[in-house]
Amino acid sequence: MIAIRNLSKKYGTNExxxxxxxxxxxxxxxxxxxxxxxxxxxLFRCIADLENYEGEIISNLNPIKNHLGLLLTEPFFFQKITxxxxxxxxxxxxxxxxxxxxxxxxxxxxxNQYASTYSTGMKKKLxxxxxxxxxxxxxxxxxxxxxVDIQSxxxxxxxxxxxxxxxxTVIISSHIFSTLSDTCDEIHLLDKGSFIRSVxxxxxxxxxxxxxxxxxxxxxxxxxxx
Amino acid sequence: MTNRRFxxxxxxxxxxxxxxxLGFFGLSIYLFYKTEFAVYVYLLFALTLIGxxxxxRRTEFLKICFGDAQVKGIRITENLICSTPFFAFLLYKQFFxxxxxxxxxxxxxxxxxxxxxxxxxxxxxxxxRPFEFxxxxxNTFYLFFVAYVLTFFSVSxxxxxxxxxxxxxVFATTLSFYSKPENEYYVWIYHLNPxxxxxxxxxxxxxxxxxxxxxxxxxxxxYFYQNIGFVWLFFIVGWAFLIAIIVSKxxxxxxxxxxxxxxxLAVSLWFPPILIILIPHLFRKAENKLSSLLK
Numbered sequence: 001m002i003a004i005r006n007l008s009k010k011y012g013t014n015e016x017x018x019x020x021x022x023x024x025x026x027x028x029x030x031x032x033x034x035x036x037x038x039x040x041x042x043l044f045r046c047i048a049d050l051e052n053y054e055g056e057i058i059s060n061l062n063p064i065k066n067h068l069g070l071l072l073t074e075p076f077f078f079q080k081i082t083x084x085x086x087x088x089x090x091x092x093x094x095x096x097x098x099x100x101x102x103x104x105x106x107x108x109x110x111x112n113q114y115a116s117t118y119s120t121g122m123k124k125k126l127x128x129x130x131x132x133x134x135x136x137x138x139x140x141x142x143x144x145x146x147x148v149d150i151q152s153x154x155x156x157x158x159x160x161x162x163x164x165x166x167x168x169t170v171i172i173s174s175h176i177f178s179t180l181s182d183t184c185d186e187i188h189l190l191d192k193g194s195f196i197r198s199v200x201x202x203x204x205x206x207x208x209x210x211x212x213x214x215x216x217x218x219x220x221x222x223x224x225x226x
Numbered sequence: 227m228t229n230r231r232f233x234x235x236x237x238x239x240x241x242x243x244x245x246x247x248l249g250f251f252g253l254s255i256y257l258f259y260k261t262e263f264a265v266y267v268y269l270l271f272a273l274t275l276i277g278x279x280x281x282x283r284r285t286e287f288l289k290i291c292f293g294d295a296q297v298k299g300i301r302i303t304e305n306l307i308c309s310t311p312f313f314a315f316l317l318y319k320q321f322f323x324x325x326x327x328x329x330x331x332x333x334x335x336x337x338x339x340x341x342x343x344x345x346x347x348x349x350x351x352x353x354x355r356p357f358e359f360x361x362x363x364x365n366t367f368y369l370f371f372v373a374y375v376l377t378f379f380s381v382s383x384x385x386x387x388x389x390x391x392x393x394x395x396v397f398a399t400t401l402s403f404y405s406k407p408e409n410e411y412y413v414w415i416y417h418l419n420p421x422x423x424x425x426x427x428x429x430x431x432x433x434x435x436x437x438x439x440x441x442x443x444x445x446x447x448x449y450f451y452q453n454i455g456f457v458w459l460f461f462i463v464g465w466a467f468l469i470a471i472i473v474s475k476x477x478x479x480x481x482x483x484x485x486x487x488x489x490x491l492a493v494s495l496w497f498p499p500i501l502i503i504l505i506p507h508l509f510r511k512a513e514n515k516l517s518s519l520l521k
Contacts, residue, residue, distance in 0.1 A: 049521070050414060063521040066417045076409040078357055080364045082347055089356040093415040112347055 001025055002047070002064065002138065002169065007055035009042055009193075016042045018193040020055070024138075027167040029160055031180035034190035040173045041073065043190070044140045047171075061137055066094070069131030069139045073146065075123055083111035083118070083126050090130035104133060107152055120147035132159065139163060139170045145179045157182050177208050232485070242485070247311075249492070254315045261388050263376065265321050267395075270372065272312040273331055276305050280338055301336035308332075352434055357412070358427075359434040362403030369399045370438055377442045381449045389446045390460055396439040397464030400431065404471045407479050413519045420516035424476060424509060431468050439464060466501045470494065473505055476512035 007020040016039045024030055032040050045051045049065045061067040077086065084101060091098045105111055107125040109118070115126055124147060131139065141160075145153050160183040163170050174180050180187055181204045189197040199207045232242040258264040279301070288297050309332040316325035348367065352359035363370075373392040380389030416423050439461065446457045474487050487508075494500040 048414070050410065050519070052518070065414065065521065070411075070414075072411065076411060078361055078408075080348070080361045081357055082353075085353055085356040085360055088354065089412070090415060092355060093412075094417045114347060 002057065002059045002061075004047070005056045005058065007043075007046060007053055007057065009039075009046055009051060009053045016193050017046065017053070020193075020195060022188065022195060024169050024171060026169055027164060028185045029164050029170045029172065029183050031184035031187040032171060032173045032190055033175075033177075033180065033187060034173075038190045039193040040190055041142060044070070044142055044171070044173070047140060059138075064138065067137045069134055069136035071124070071128055071131055071139070071141045071144055073142045075127035077115040077118075077123060077126075079116050080114055081116070082113060083109050083115045086115050086126060087111070087130045087133060091133055094134045096134055098133065105129065106155060121149055121152065124148055125152055128156065128159075137168055139168060141170065141172045143173055143175065145174055145176055153179065177211070181205075181208065250311055251315065258319060261385070261391055263379070263388060263391075265316070265319075265324050267391075268312065268316070269324055269328060269331075272309060272328060273335065274369075276308050276332055277335055279304055279308065280335055298337065302333055305332045305336040351437070355430050355434075357408070358403040358431070359400070362400065366399050366402065370396060373399075373442065377445055381445065386446070386450045386453050386456075389442065389450065390456070393439050393442040393446065393457070393460060394464065396442060397435060397468060400435040400438065400468060401471045404431070404468075404475050405483070407475060407482060410480055410519060413479070413516065416520060418520060420513040420520045423516060423520050424473065424512055427472050427476075428469050431472055432465055435464065435468055463498050466498065466505070467491075467494075470501050470505050470508065473508035473512045476516055477508045479512070479515045 002024040004020055004022050004024075007017055008015065009017040020043065032043070034040050042051065046053045047057060047064065048068055048070050049063065057064065081089070087101060088098055101111065107122075107129060109122055109126055109129070115123065118126060124144065128141070128144060144156055148156065157179070160170055160172070164185075170183075172180065172183060181201075184204075185201055187199045187204065187207065188195050189199075229239040232239045254268070257268065261267070285297065285301070288300060292300060306329070309328055313325050313328055316322075316328060348364040350360050350363045350367075352363055373395045376392035376395070377389055380386065380392060413423070416426075418426060443457050443461050447454045450457070470491060474483055474491060478484055478487060490500075490504060494504055
């Protein structure tokens with residue numbers, strides 16, 4: 001379990017996160033949605049202890065960062081390091097022995113090629129594979145479906161279901177609603193640094209309809225498409 | 227951009243350029259004083275440095291900004307400007323043939339496209355413990371080859387200094403693996419506290435650099451037995467500088483090493499015992515810097 005109490009984060013005078021209070025339970029999958037700049041990535045960075053913040057983050061996994069698999073929106077890769085070496089590096093960092101990597105390469109990545117030559121989707125799949133092999137208890141997946149092909153999207157969805165079955169805690173952000181409704185137990189709406197709404201699985205359909213109406217409105221008509 | 231970097235580090239650009247110029251000529255004179263093969267090393271070093279400008283992504287960026295037609299001219303001009311100090315020094319030493327060769331090779335380098343080699347994965351003996359030596363070896367493997375060839379020559383012409391130079395070339399090359407700070411993610415992921423993290427980095431560096439330098443040290447110890455003490459003294463000094471560069475890198479983390487740190491390391495080149503004080507000082511500073519990322 002991870003509990004966030006009165007979390008605020010400022011960059012200079014710009015308050016990016018405002019008094020966030022939320023709990024993430026074991027064995028549940030949480031979706032965080034919000035417009036670009038709503039504060040999702042900053043929230044994830046605070047949980048990962050990559051940022052200083054006001055408030056507190058309490059967990060039975062202490063320190064959280066040593067039990068956390070963090071998939072960044074745009075994972076950074078060194079030049080001239082192969083996919084296999086990247087996984088080795090990530091596992092070494094957590095003192096995990098890497099065995100039978102070929103069999104665990106479920107996305108069929110060219111592991112002996114330099115990771116920097118991979119496409120966007122391949123890079124994301126490599127970074128995901130690496131954090132899964134670290135044996136984490138807690139996962140933050142920042143836009144895991146972004147740039148990934150349909151087949152791999154299906155696999156990632158199945159992985160998230162499996163993580164839930166294994167009693168892991170998973171937090172996902174995505175700009176594709178269907179990916180969240182397929183995987184999450186709860187969805188939380190982040191707007192200008194505050195959680196404005198929390199929705200349970202039974203109400204996902206209503207939330208999607210509402211979001212479409214609010215977001216689209218009469219914007220398309222303004223284009224005057226003919 | 228260079229001026230801005232000097233100013234960021236609290237240096238007046240003019241003063242920095244004077245120090246760099248003096249340092250460059252000082253080291254050049256020292257190299258030519260130390261070994262008769264200096265001109266080859268000098269040429270290789272100049273081309274390696276200038277070759278960095280031929281990086282594919284950099285060239286692509288220039289192409290986007292200036293178009294294909296202008297890029298060739300810009301690249302040749304860049305390379306010629308960068309080769310000027312080396313060219314001038316070679317003329318001063320009256321190595322006219324080598325000065326001409328430098329100009330020709332510099333111009334050719336400006337036109338070279340490294341794209342074809344990008345997809346080729348170079349084998350490395352350091353795959354199991356990425357990333358510094360894994361990447362560093364791939365970028366500089368030919369320098370190790372040069373060092374081993376120089377060791378062979380040092381034995382065949384009975385020149386101990388050349389052998390020591392070859393060994394120091396290996397250590398100097400491995401120092402370059404630690405010159406830039408990595409993305410914070412690659413520090414954050416470690417399940418280690420700052421002290422354990424630094425010791426782990428040092429252990430890997432000492433182990434891997436030794437595996438590259440040890441063949442040279444053993445050959446020199448065998449063929450120049452009367453100087454065996456010097457061989458192992460230089461070996462230990464090589465380790466000390468490697469450790470110094472690692473703690474120095476993380477003492478400035480996440481920023482690049484600053485100029486005062488560079489000067490301190492340069493001073494310790496002239497008087498290595500300074501490292502006895504410098505390394506523990508930088509280690510504590512590095513521990514402090516890393517404490518926000520490692521718990």
